Amino acid sequence: IWATKGTLEEGLCWKVGRGTNISVSNDFWIPNVKKNRLPALITNLNAFKVAKLIDQSNRTWKKELIASTFSEDVAEKIICIPLAEEPHKDFWV
Numbered sequence: 001i002w003a004t005k006g007t008l009e010e011g012l013c014w015k016v017g018r019g020t021n022i023s024v025s026n027d028f029w030i031p032n033v034k035k036n037r038l039p040a041l042i043t044n045l046n047a048f049k050v051a052k053l054i055d056q057s058n059r060t061w062k063k064e065l066i067a068s069t070f071s072e073d074v075a076e077k078i079i080c081i082p083l084a085e086e087p088h089k090d091f092w093v
Contacts, residue, residue, distance in 0.1 A: 016081055017088040019050030030077050050090075059083050 014022045014029040022029045029050060053069075055062050060083065066075045 012092045014050075015091050015093045016050055016054075016083065017090045018056075019052075019054050019090060021090040022050040024048045024050055024053070030074065030081070033074055033077055053078070054083065056087070059085055059087065 012028070013031060014027055016022065016029060025048065053062050053066055054060070061079050063079060066078050069075075070078065
């Protein structure tokens, strides 16, 4: 099982809950978007978490921030990711 961990992880995608555990640049969280397609516009992308893209008060995406940070096609894919009304932990699917 341990030997196949890498292969398994390649097929998994994060399900966004609060977004606090998901790295914008290091984790696979946008369906059908490879990590290398993400922009270098954000300084220190490694510390940039998906939670910063979510308005936690009304559980919606920060569309203006997303549109100004990502390419149009990637921004559309992010905004299409459903967010639960009640915040929950991020998990693999």
